[in-house]
Structures are given as C-alpha cells and as structure tokens.
Amino acid sequence: MKKFFSLAIIVLTVFTFVGCGQQVQEVNVPVKDIVEDIKTQIAEDMKAGGVKEESIKDGKLPGYMETDLTAEEAQGPMLELFNMEDIEEGIILQQMRNIRSDLIIVVKAKDESKVDSIKSSLEKIKEGQDNVWSQYLPDQYEKVKNNITLANGKYLVYITYDSPEKLEEIFVNALK
16 A cells, blocks of 8 residues: 555655756747847947948948848849759848958758758858968958857857957757
8 A cells, every 4th residue: 555655645745846847948039039139239330430320221231131041032143053843931130342251141951850851051152261261361261260150940140250259148948
C-alpha cells in the first residue's frame, strides 16, 4: 500500500510540473517591425554623427535604400542569391552609395526547415562583401569582418554596420 501511495504521489508530482511548465509559443513578429526598430537605432547613430534631424523624415534614412524581398517589383543581384520559396518576409536595408558597406538583412523563413538555405544565401552575400571591400576601402572592410549573422527560430539577421552589436540586441529583444 505504501508503494502504491508513493507511486501515486510521484506521478501526481510529475504531472503537476508538466502541467505548470511554460508552453513554448512560436514567436510571430513582423519583419517590418524589427526593421523599423533597427532604423530607429541607425537614425540615432546618424544624429550622433552630425546628421541633422530634419534629414531623417517619415522613417526614411538618408543614403539608405530599403528592399522588400517578397515584393514582386523587387530586383537586384542580391535577390538572386535567395530561393524566394523559402522566405515568408524579408527586408534589405543598405547604403545607396558604394562608399559604405552597411548592409542589414532581416528574413523570416516560411518554416524552420528553410533556415539553412537562407543561411547559405547570407554566407554568399558575406563572401561577396568580403571580395568587394577587401579590395576597396579598408575601414569599410573592417565592418564586413565584424559582420554578425544570427538565426533565432525562423528569423535570421545579417548585419554589416559600424556597431553591429546594437542592431543584434534589437533583433534578439524583438524575438523574446
């Protein structure tokens, strides 16, 4: 009888812990929200660097262009590196002028099985940046060497920027 009660208590304890455990909930944050937070940080950095506030209007950063990877009109050599069937959402934010290596890409895969394919595409982009900037401008090449590429669930970020850690923190916090 004692064994039965001991077993019953153990079983009830296990079920209690399992029942009280946190349910893993899939994160669903729009990529555009993450990019907006990143753009806010870039705008702050630009202002700290002497760019006048009136130059930054309506969420547009002077000298940057933004490309929605899933837009039908999206084009460019970088897009050819992605299998668009793998991407649910994605935005590229990059310098328009070829004197700065800044490049931020935020992508949400259609499902986690597509993450490795997207990582491979980001690695090819990094190789391209290495090839271009190692031959061109040494200070910009330093940013490329300090690039951060990170995956979190179905989300990926690629950051070539003066302070990539700041943008990495925004990405990580958005997905908590």
